[in-house]
Amino acid sequence: MTRLLRAMGARTVDGIWRLGFATRFFLAILARSGTSFARFQLTIREIFSTGVLSLIIILVSGFFVGLVLGLQGYETLQRYGSSEALGILVALSLVRELGPVVAGLLFASRAGSALTAEIGLMKTTEQLKAMDMMAVDPIARVVAPRFWGGVISMPLLAALFSTMGVFGAWFIGVVFIGVDDGAFWSQMQASVDFRYDIVNGVIKSVVFGFAVALIAVFEGYDSAPTAEGVSRAITRTVVNSALAILALDFVLTSFMFRGNG
Amino acid sequence: MNRTVLDLWVGVFVAVGVAAVLFLALKVGNLASANIGETYRLQANFDNIGGLKPRAPVKSSGVVVGRVTEITFDPNLYVAVVKMDVDKRYSFPRDTFATILTSGLLGEQYIGFEVGGDTEMLKPDATITKTQSAVVLEKLISQFMFNKAAESPKAPEQ
Structure with missing residues (x-):
């Protein structure tokens, strides 16, 4: 019994400690991101x-999500004789929810995992320490540019996802179904x-960009410097990013859309 | 990869991303069509607004001329007070009739202006006095049933 309680306590303390560390890490990135803009x-x-390297998967998935939305939406809407509302259904669901969320999930697994792996491996091979020895700040030189790269890419990718989705729905709805x-x-x-x-x-996708990029670089920087540690860090990146995106999406949605539209 | 090629790809990526946002704003959203610049405020009291919501369009002859901004309840008169922003380019006579209409059978509700013949125009912050409430389907049906019930005794005589 005591052991169980102690294990629970240790996990809680560990979790809070990591959260605090992540916050300080975030502040450190912000403080040292001068280099990544200079x-x-x-x-x-x-x-x-x-x-750019995530473009293919985002565009293709967006198109297919649009195709499926178009088909399923038409199937349901035509029962009520309002198949012309297909455009509304597709555009609203893509722009408000699916675009930012699905693009965020794809972005986390395509780009976030790569960021973690890269930084984790740099840590394992002691490149970060070597930089420190040469008086090059690894956070300013390695971490901050990757963080800002992710933050800038994410909203653009989400917008492209939504656009491709609308185009996909148009393709199936207008060109094929008529x-x-x-x-x-x-x-x-x-x-x-x-x-x-x-x-x-767009606000949602910016927030997701910050969350995913931060989780990715943090997990990489915090990974245990072994092969196993890096692989675990990558797993954590994908899992935590997905959870963070879904939880943040709920919070943001409940602030933005109160059902009075 | 050398630097110019890299810059080119990133440039293309950013340009395409911005184009996607523009596409969403102009083609999917209503930024271009409902771009109402200068507006003035009008007000109208309705007995029953039905399902009218803020941001609902205000139309005259089917053209969007403004948007509903605020709906409140007046506790003294027991009416709904609807405030709307109307495009400055359009002014309406003082005896304009404001009606709550529904687009299609199950569509959204909007305010329709039927223009009267007064030579004087509505000034900003004026209140439209001639209004007609939303049609409530239940009332309509019960009226219809009531009329039918009143008619039915005659039926056997014919």
């Missing part, structure tokens, strides 16, 4: 590896509000 080339390189083209776009435009829907979606 030498923007460092950040551009990271935008390439997190953003929903009226004009009604599809005009009904969509009539009920998607720029400030209320699109800006809130």
Whole structure:
């Protein structure tokens, strides 16, 4: 019994300790991110590896999610004789929820895991320590550019995901099924509000970008310097990012959309 | 990968991403169509607003001329007070009729302006006096049933 309680206590303390460490790490990144903007080339390189290289998976998944949404949405809507509302259904669900969330999940598993692996391996091979020895701050030189690269890439990827989704739904709904083209776009435009829907979606994707990038670089920096430790850190990155995205999404949604729209 | 190629790819990525946001704003959203710049405030009292919500459109002849901004309840008069922002480019006569209408059978509700013939125009912050409440389906049905019930005794005589 005491052992069980002690194990629980140790886990709680450990968790809070890690949370505190992550917060301090976040502040340290913010404090030392001057380099990543002064030498923007460092950040551009990271935008390439997190953003540009994630393009294919984001675009293809967005398109397929749009295709499925279009098919399923049409299937249900035509029962009520309002298949023209397909545009509204697809655009609202993509822009408000699916775009930021699914793009965030994909981003965490495609780019977040790579960030963790890279930094973890640098730590394992003592490259970070070597930098420290040469009076190069590893947080400013290695961690901050990767963090900002992720933060910048994520909203762009989410917007691309939503766009491809809308295009996919248009493709299946208008081109294949034969929903009226004009009604599809005009009904969509009539009920998607720029400030209320699109800006809130972009805010969500920015928040997810911060969360995923922070978790990824933190887990990499905090990983045990062994092969096993790095692999565990990558697992934690993907799991924690997914949980963080879903939890944050609920919190943000409950603040943004109170059902009075 | 050399630097210029890298820069090019990142540039393309950012450009495409910004284009996607623009696409969402202009083509999916209503930034272009409902871009109401300068507005003035009008007010109207309704006995029953039905399912009218803030941000619902205000239309005249089917064209969106404004948006509902605020709906409150007046505890002295027991009416719903609807405030709306109307585009400055359009002014309406003082005897304009404000009606709560529904687009389609199950569509959203909006305020329709039916223009009267007064030569004087509504000033900013004016209150529209001629209003018609939302049609409540239950009332309509019960009226219909009531009329039918009143008619039915005659039926055997015919």
